[in-house]
Amino acid sequence: MCLAIPGTIAIIEEETATIDYGGTTRRASVRLLPDVAIGDCVLVHAGFVIQKIDPDEGAELEALLKEVELL
């Protein structure tokens, strides 16, 4: 039930977005995150877009490992 899935916003019509999950599309509500645009990578949970995802993954892990060094 807590499973959230990343996808990309393909279409927005009022409160509903069509999300592209690498080929398969599903609809989800943007009621909880109205400030999204086509092309945004987002996290979808139980039919709702809940958060935007920053795409830059590799760099992030590096930065985190540096942060841990300072603990």
Added chain:
Amino acid sequence: MNTIQTITERIANAAAGLPQTTIMEVCGTHTHAIRRHGIRQLLPENIRLVSGPGCPVCVTAEEDIALALALAKLPNVTLFCFGDMMRVPCGDESLLQLLSRGADVRIALSPLDALAFAKEHPAREVVWYGVGFETTTPHTAALLENAKRDNVKNLSVFSAHKTMPNALRALLGEDSGVDALLCPGHVASITGADAFRFLPEELRLPAAISGFEAEELLVAILALVTMQKSGNPALINAYPRVVKPEPNETARALVDAWFTPCDAVWRGLGMIPQSGLSLLPEHSKYDAVKRFALKPVVVPFRNACRCGDVLRGGIEPTECPLFGKVCVPQHPLGACMVSSEGACAAYYQYEGAGI
């Protein structure tokens, strides 16, 4: 050398010389991901991972399940719920069994499915059975807000929603045996990372918000072990591509407009003050329990299920005498065996029944 190996080695170095250290995860998806990636096998012997009360199915009290069953039995009611709730047993009954006996129980992929159905079937009383933590409460609030906006009168909500912080406070007080906390990434994507600051600040526990990939989990564990070693607990956001310091304001405003904290019973853990959410009094006409004048149900504790100890991180699922014998995913006795996010089910699936 790949990243996983590098991080694993750094964990081993950081853990050297530490006494037995227990890290608790409180997210069902973490429980599942940790088993799937075999994370436990990558950690040194003195670092132990335990599952806390992070699976919403597992912590829903039998009293609440009994109320949901009572709602489903009402002749004019269509009850919508998440699929995971269908098989949770209460005594000899579950929603799935009621369905096979003709009750109108439906699985929703989104709570808004209940609203669409209510509009199409104005003669039915549609009830949304809301369970879950900060990740699902805003969905229920959005459902209610849209029902009100669209003037839909035949929809109500049975709220078994819970909140994480007060439960953690109750659970992780002194002598909890837990040394550090792996914080739930998806909950934090809604609440904001700062909602978990009380762990280091009030409870002196190292805390790290983690994602769900092997590297993400390992970096978070590395941060926890490092803090444990240095004796300086802090909060690390190891999932910054999704989790921001501040909350999702739209979600928070919706939840605040509809819900108020209340005392709640957690399965296996008992009553935890102010750890549940009920509808605000001004919205009581949307409250299914009030609308159908249901009486609270007292459910006697009857079997040898050790779910409470599993949820507290006190025992491994395999230490429950029923595990893998009478309690299996096909025939769950406790809720932890029902959802794939439950600790017992995750153990059963990835580590086999025979251990």
